[in-house]
Amino acid sequence: xxxxxxxxxxxxxxxxxxxxxxxxxxxxxxxxxxxxxxxxxxxxxxxxxxxxxxxxxxxxxxxxxxxxxxxxxxxxxxxxxxxxxxxxxxxxxxxxxxxxxxxxxxxxxxxxxxxxxxxxxxxxxxxxxxxxxxxxxxxxxxxxxxxxxxxxxxxxxxxxxxxxxxxxxxxxxxxxxxxxxxxxxxxxxxxxxxxxxxxxxxxxxxxxxxxxxxxxxxxxxxxxxxxxxxxxxxxxxxxxxxxxxxxxxxxxxxxxxxxxxxxxxxxxxxxxxxxxxxxxxxxxxxxxxxxxxxxxxxxxxxxxxxxxxxxxxxxxxxxxxxxxxxxxxxxxxxxxxxxxxxxxxxxxxxxxxxxxxxxxxxxxxxxxxx
Numbered sequence: 135x136x137x138x139x140x141x142x143x144x145x146x147x148x149x150x151x152x153x154x155x156x157x158x159x160x161x162x163x164x165x166x167x168x169x170x171x172x173x174x175x176x177x178x179x180x181x182x183x184x185x186x187x188x189x190x191x192x193x194x195x196x197x198x199x200x201x202x203x204x205x206x207x208x209x210x211x212x213x214x215x216x217x218x219x220x221x222x223x224x225x226x227x228x229x230x231x232x233x234x235x236x237x238x239x240x241x242x243x244x245x246x247x248x249x250x251x252x253x254x255x256x257x258x259x260x261x262x263x264x265x266x267x268x269x270x271x272x273x274x275x276x277x278x279x280x281x282x283x284x285x286x287x288x289x290x291x292x293x294x295x296x297x298x299x300x301x302x303x304x305x306x307x308x309x310x311x312x313x314x315x316x317x318x319x320x321x322x323x324x325x326x327x328x329x330x331x332x333x334x335x336x337x338x339x340x341x342x343x344x345x346x347x348x349x350x351x352x353x354x355x356x357x358x359x360x361x362x363x364x365x366x367x368x369x370x371x372x373x374x375x376x377x378x379x380x381x382x383x384x385x386x387x388x389x390x391x392x393x394x395x396x397x398x399x400x401x402x403x404x405x406x407x408x409x410x411x412x413x414x415x416x417x418x419x420x421x422x423x424x425x426x427x428x429x430x431x432x433x434x435x436x437x438x439x440x441x442x443x444x445x446x447x448x449x450x451x452x453x454x455x456x457x458x459x460x461x462x463x464x465x466x467x468x469x470x471x472x473x474x475x476x477x478x479x480x481x482x483x484x485x486x487x488x489x490x491x492x493x494x495x496x497x498x499x500x501x502x503x504x
Contacts, residue, residue, distance in 0.1 A: 136155065136156065136157035136191070136192035136325075137155065137156055137157075137161070137178075137189075137190070137191055137192065137293065137325055137327070138154075138155040138188070138189070138190045138192060139152065139153065139154055139155070139174065139177075139178060139187075139189050140152075140153040140154075140155075140187045140188055140189075141153075141174075141177055141184035141186070141187030141188070141189060141204070142184060142185055142186050142187055143173065143177065143182065143183075143184040143185050144185060145173070148168075148170070148349060149349050150170040150173050150174065150177075150184075150349045151349055151350055152170065152174060152346065152349070152350060152351050153351060154344050154351055154354050156325075156342050156344075156354075157192070158325070158340075158341040158342035159323075159324075159325055159326065159341060160319075160325075160326050160328075160339055160340050160341045160342070161325065161326070161327045161328070161340055161341070161342050161343075161344065162327075162328055162329075162330065162335075162336035162339055162340030162342070162343045162344070162357065163175075163327065163328070163329040163330075163336075163343075163344045163345075163346060164329075164330060164331070164333060164336050164343055164344070164345050164346070164372060165329075165331065165345060165346035165347060165352075165372070166331055166347075167331055169346040169347055169348060169349065170346055170348075170349040171297075171298075171329035171330075171331075171346055172297055172298070172329060174329070174346070175221070175295045175297050175327065175329055177189065177204070178203065178219065178293070178295060178327070179214055179217065179219050179221045179295055180203065180204075180211070180212060180213060180214035180216075180217050180219070181214060181221070183204070183211055184204065184206070185206070186206040186207075187204070187205075187206055188202070188204055188205040188206065188207070189202075189203040189204040189205075190202050190203060190205075191203060191219075191292050191293055191325075201218075201292070203217050203219070215241075218289070218290075218291050218292045218293070219291055219292065219293045219294075219295060220286030220287070220289055220291035220293070220294045220295065221286075221294075221295045221297070222282050222283065222286060222294070222295065222296045222297065222299055223282075223297055224297055224298045224299065224301055226270075226278050226279060226281070226282035227282070228270040228278060228281060228282060228285075229270070230269065230270050230271060231269065232269070232270075233266065233267050233268060233269060234257075234262055234265050234266050234267070234268050234273075234281050235253055235257070235266045235267070237270070237281055237285055238253045238256050238257070238281065238284050238285045238288055239252075239253045239288070240285065241289075242288055242289070252288050253288065256284035256285075256287060256288050257284070259284070259287070259318075260280040260281070260283060260284040260287075260318060261280065262277070262280060262281065262284065265277060265281075275311065276310065276311050276314060279299065279311055279314070279315065280314075280318070283315070283318055283319075287322070291324060292324050292325075293324055293325050293326075293327065294319075294322070294324065294325070294326045294327070295326075295327050295328075296315075296326065296327070296328035296329070297329055298329060298330055298331070299311075299315065299328070300312060300330075300332075300335060301330075301331075312335060312338060312339070316338070316339060328340065333372065333373055333374050336357065337357060337361065340357045341356065341357060342354070342355065342356055342357060343355065343356075343357040343360050345360070345369060345372050347368065347372070352366075352368055352369060352372065353365075353366070353369045353372075360373060361373045361374075363500070364412070364500060364502070365501075365502065365503060366502055366503050366504065367410050367412065367502045367503075367504060370412040370500055370502055374414070375412040375413070375414050375500060376414070376415045376472040377412060377413040377414070377415060377469075377471050377472055378393075378410055378411070378412050378413075378469065378502075379391040379392065379393040379394045379410065379411055379413075380392045380393050380409065380410050381398070381408060381409060381410050381411050383404055383406060383408055384397065386403050386404055387399055387400055387401070387402075387403065387404060388400075388404070389404060389408065389411065391411065391430075393450060393469070394430045394450045394471070395430065395431055395450050395451065396428065396429060396430055396431070398411065398428055398494065398499065399427055399428060400496050400499065401496060402496070404501060405501065407503055408501045408502065408503060409502065409503055409504050410502040410503075410504070411499055411500060411501060411502060412499075412500035412502050413494055413498060413499060413500065414498065414500075415445075415472040415473055415474040416474050416475075416476070417494075417495060417498040418473045418492040418493065418494070419492065419493040419494075419495060420483065420489035420491075420492060420493075421489055421490060421491040421492065421493050422486065422487070422489050422490055423490060425490070425491055426491075426493065427493075428493055428494045428495075428496070429491035429492065429493045429494075430450060430471070430491060430492045430493075430494070431450070431451040431490075431491055432448040432449060432450060432451050432471060432491070432492060433448065433449045433451045434446065434447075434448055434449075434488065435447045435448055435449050435470055442476070442477045443474055443475065443476055443477065443480070444474070444475045444480045444483075445472065445473070445474050445475075446472070446473040446474075446475070447470045447471070447472060447473075448470060448471040448472075448473060448492070449470060449471070450471065471492070473492060
């Protein structure tokens with residue numbers, strides 16, 4: 135299976151103009167609120183119609199050889215019920231006056247005996263025995279999710295679309311239902327596309343990631359690769375990196391970090407077009423005493439104590455203005471450096487005075503372009 139989406143839609147002042155294709159079984163669409171994630175899913179499902187473009191569900195390795203859901207040039211736009219696409223809404227959209235059995239069977243166009251057998255199979259598969267006659271209001275959040283997914287799977291769809299399925303849940307319930315959902319989908323052979331503004335949800339779920347920003351595709355690739363090697367500052371931010379410094383390449387192994395007051399020396403060769411570095415908040419190494427290579431001098435701005443983590447907020451230390459070497463240390467406009475320390479490391483830190491420097495580990499440095 136594969137999917138190809140190449141569409142444009144204008145809605146008021148917003149323009150959705152995206153193109154991506156993938157044959158991954160689990161695809162995530164990541165982006166902030168209002169970037170076009172849900173509109174993309176609704177366009178695939180047929181709830182919204184693009185102004186132009188095409189949407190195909192493919193077969194084999196070539197999505198373009200598959201089932202056409204929408205093609206503006208060929209004037210094809212299948213009705214939602216003809217697309218064989220399952221759509222799970224944020225609130226699950228169960229019929230409140232129908233029982234579990236009735237919700238699962240709703241819209242199934244099968245002979246009576248076959249429909250009854252299909253619903254029975256879904257009841258067993260999604261562990262809903264004993265709840266057959268319950269209404270949605272009598273079910274827990276997890277049970278409602280299982281009913282919604284059972285209703286989708288009863289159709290045997292080619293593609294399942296999940297629209298922020300955990301957005302309204304508290305953190306404890308969210309993590310449990312994420313695990314349950316992935317378990318329930320393990321034996322589903324079709325593709326699943328899930329949209330979310332949570333990078334943690336999609337990191338766990340998606341083999342491949344499409345990152346949207348303001349209606350356009352910012353990046354696409356294997357999820358792990360995009361997190362480990364985001365390449366641009368915008369993608370690094372989307373994947374959770376909190377620390378950035380402008381950088382000037384001095385030679386093939388040295389960068390001047392103009393915001394942080396240090397030169398960064400690396401074993402790997404630095405491409406000529408690198409203009410910044412990113413560094414994730416958990417990866418700094420504290421250093422006491424004499425300054426060593428790839429260390430940042432800093433002043434403490436503040437500390438947040440969380441149940442299992444301590445978060446330090448630091449100002450780069452140094453000159454009060456940009457000097458002739460090109461540093462901008464102590465610049466009041468400079469962003470705070472975030473250093474996050476886990477519980478086990480926090481206990482070790484408490485046994486010593488505050489560190490004098492933070493060191494950057496080469497393997498954790500993200501070399502970025504604008």
